[in-house]
Amino acid sequence: MCDLVEFRHLKYIAAVAETGNFTRAAERLFLAQPSLSKQIKELEDGIGIQIFVRHHDGVRITPAGQMIVSYAIEAVKTRNEIIQAARAVHGGTIPVLRIGFSCFVQQDVLRSLSEAYASLFPGCSMQFSGGDPVQILHRMEAKSLDAAVLPLPINGEQWTVEPVASAPLVVCMRADDPLAQQTEIQPPELAERLKIFRNPEAHSEAHARLMEMLTEIGITPDVACLATTPTDIQWMVQSSSGLALIDQKTPLDPRLTTRPIANVNWTADTAFVHPLSAEHPALPVLIRHLRKVNGSKPAKHTHRRKYANDLQMKLLA
Amino acid sequence: MCDLVEFRHLKYIAAVAETGNFTRAAERLFLAQPSLSKQIKELEDGIGIQIFVRHHDGVRITPAGQMIVSYAIEAVKTRNEIIQAARAVHGGTIPVLRIGFSCFVQQDVLRSLSEAYASLFPGCSMQFSGGDPVQILHRMEAKSLDAAVLPLPINGEQWTVEPVASAPLVVCMRADDPLAQQTEIQPPELAERLKIFRNPEAHSEAHARLMEMLTEIGITPDVACLATTPTDIQWMVQSSSGLALIDQKTPLDPRLTTRPIANVNWTADTAFVHPLSAEHPALPVLIRHLRKVNGSKPAKHTHRRKYANDLQMKLLA
DNA sequence: TTCGGCCATAGACAGAAGCTATCGCACCTT
DNA sequence: AAGGTGCGATAGCTTCTGTCTATGGCCGAA
Secondary structure, rough: HHHHOOHHHHHHHHHHHOOOHHHHHHHHOOOHHHHHHHHHHHHHHHOOOOOOEOOOOOOEEEEHHHHHHHHHHHHHHHHHEEEEEEEEHHHOOOOOOOEEEOOOOOOOHHHHHHHHHHHHHHOOOOEEEEOHHHHHHHHHHHHOOOEEEEEOOOOOEEEEEEEEEEEEEEEEEEEEOHHHHOEEEHHHHHHHHHHEOOOOHHHHHHHHHHHHHHHHHOOOOOOOOEEOOHHHHHHHHHHHHOOOEEEOOEEEEEEEEEEEEEOOOOEEEEEEEEEEEOOOOOOHHHHHHHHHHHHHHOOOOOOOOOOHHHHHHHOOO | HHHHHHHHHHHHHHHHHHOOOHHHHHHOOOOOOHHHHHHHHHHHHOOOOOOOOEOOOEEEOOHHHHHHHHHHHHHHHHHHHHHHHHHHHHHOOOOOOOEEEHHHHHHHHEEEHHHHHHHHHOOOOOEEOOOOHHHHHHHHHHHOOOEEEEEEEOOOOOOEEEEEEEEEEEEEEEOOOOHHOOOOHHHHHHHHHHHEOHHHOHHHHHHHHHHHHHHOOOOOOOOOOOOOOOHHHHHHHHHHHEEEEEEEEOOOOOOOOEEEEEOOEEEEEEEEEEEEOOOOOOHHHHHHHHHHHOOOOOOOOOOOOOOOOHHHHHHOO
C-alpha cells in the first residue's frame, strides 16, 4: 500500500509545498500542470491521505501533509547524496578526503574517524594535515581542505559542526606539585597559578570561551605562557611549575599528572567540521554516519569514570 | 540522473541482497524473474553503478552496491513508517499514546516529550501513567502501555531504548549536615552513611548496577531504608540523617542539599523505551525525532555546570 | 462583466514495467 | 561424456501509466 509512494511523488510534493502552487511547481519540474495535479491526486487517493487543500489562489498543507512534506524534502536529498557517493565509490573517482586537524585533538578521535571512513568508503584514501584551527578554517574556505577535526567552539554560520568527542577539562601539574596531594583542585587554588594557555591566535573563540568560563567562577588568570601544542604545554608545566588546563585524554608526560577542578563540569569538546557548501561526495554520507553512531551512544547504563591514576587510589584508601 | 532510482528499485535491491539470488527475490516480490533482472540491470546502467556481481550460483554485492543496499533497506522501512503515521494522523485514528513513567524521571523530560509529540502529531493526545519500572515494563509487554520513560539501565533484547536525558548523580543530605560544609564528598565518607535507596523491587537492574558501581569504588553500603519515590527519599534523608544518591535535577526540599561525589563521574540516565514489536503508528516517527534532536546536541561550546547552590558559592569565596 | 490565475478533467500517445517462453552457462550427477 | 539442474539474460508481446495538449470550471480583481 505504501508502495504507491515513489520518489517521483516525493519530488512533486516537495516542489508543490515549496512553491505553494501547482502551476509554478510544474514549471520548476519541467512538467505540464495536469500531469502534476493528476499524480498528486492519485497518490492522495491511493494512500488515503489528503496532503494539500486546493484553494483558488494556491494550496495549503494539511497536518498529515506536513509530515509527508518534511519527509519528502529530506528523503529526496538523502537519496541523491547516497547515489552520488556510491557512484563515486564505484568509479574510483572519490578524491582524496583532505582533513585538517588541530594538534589538540586526541589521536583516537582521528583514528576512529579514519576507520569509519575506511569502512564506509573501502579503498578510498584520506590525507591528514595538522595546523592551527584558524589556519585550518581558512584552508577550508579556500577549498584546499574538505573538512576538519577541531576543538569547539566553532562560530560562524558557514560551518556544519558535528560533535564527535568530549572529555573533562582537567588541571595539568607536575607530579611532585603540592596540589597533586589533593584529589580535586579548588578554583582559588587554580586562580593563583594558572598561567599556561593555548595561543589565542590559534583559536581565538576557544580562548575567549575559556576566559569567559574562568570569569564565571571568579578567576581572571595571568596569561603568562602561550603554547601551540600539547607537548609545549606539558614542557611549560614541567619547567615553570605553572598550571594548565588540558583535555583529560591527552597522553601525559610521566613526570606530570592531572586533577579535576572541583564544582565545575567543564569539558573539552571536539567536532567534525566542514563548510556548508561541501563538495566532496563522501561528506554527506560520512556526517550521516557520525550522527548515527554518536547520537545513540551505548549509554545502556550509567557511566563511570575510573580513578584517573594510582595516586588517587592511594589517597582515598 | 538520480531520478532513475525509485523506491521500487530499492525494494528490489533489498530483496536481491537479502536472498542473494534473483530467482528467489522475484518469488518474494511476487514478480517474474526477468522483470526483476531487467529492472536492476537498467538501473545499474542508468546510474552507472554496478551493484551486484552475477555468478552462476547467485550474486555478490560490490562495495558501492553495499552502500546502496544498506540505504535501500533503511529507506524503504522509513517510508513505510512515515506513511503509516501520516495516514493515521489524517484519519484521526491515532490512538492515545499511553506512556508509562517512573516517578524518578524528571518532570521536564516528560514535558519536553509531551511537547515534541504535540508538535509532531497535532491534535493527538497522550496519556501518562506513573509506576515502578518493573510494573511499567510488564504493562508494556501486556500491551496496556505503548512506551515509557524510565531510568536506565533497561536490560533485555525486547526493548528499543533511546536515551533522552542524563544528569549527575549526587549525594543528598540535610542542609545542616556536617558534610554539607564540603564541596565534594569522598567515597569513604559516603560509605559510612549511605543508607537510603530506591526499592530494588521497583527496578532491580538499576539497583544492581548501582551496587556494582559502589563496589568498584570500595563501598558496600548498608541498605537500610527503601523508598519508592523521590519525595520518600527526601523525607528519609530529612528524618534519619542518612545519605542518598539522587539525580541532581530532582527538585529539592529546602532543608536538604546535594553534593557531588569526588573522583567519579556517575550519571542518572533516562531513556525512552518501547517494545521492539511496537504497534503504535506514532512511535517510529517519534523515536526518529528524539534521535535527531538528541543526537546533534546544541554542544556549540564547552558545557559548564553552574554552582549547584549559594552555599557552595560562599564556601569558595 | 470580463479577464486572469489557478486547478481539474478528458482523451491521445509513447514508454516502461510486467509476463511467458526460451536460451546460455556453469556445475553436478550418473 | 551426457544429461540434468539451477541461475541469470534475452526476446517479444501486452498492459498499464505517466505525460502531453486542449479545455472547462471556479473565484477574485479590474
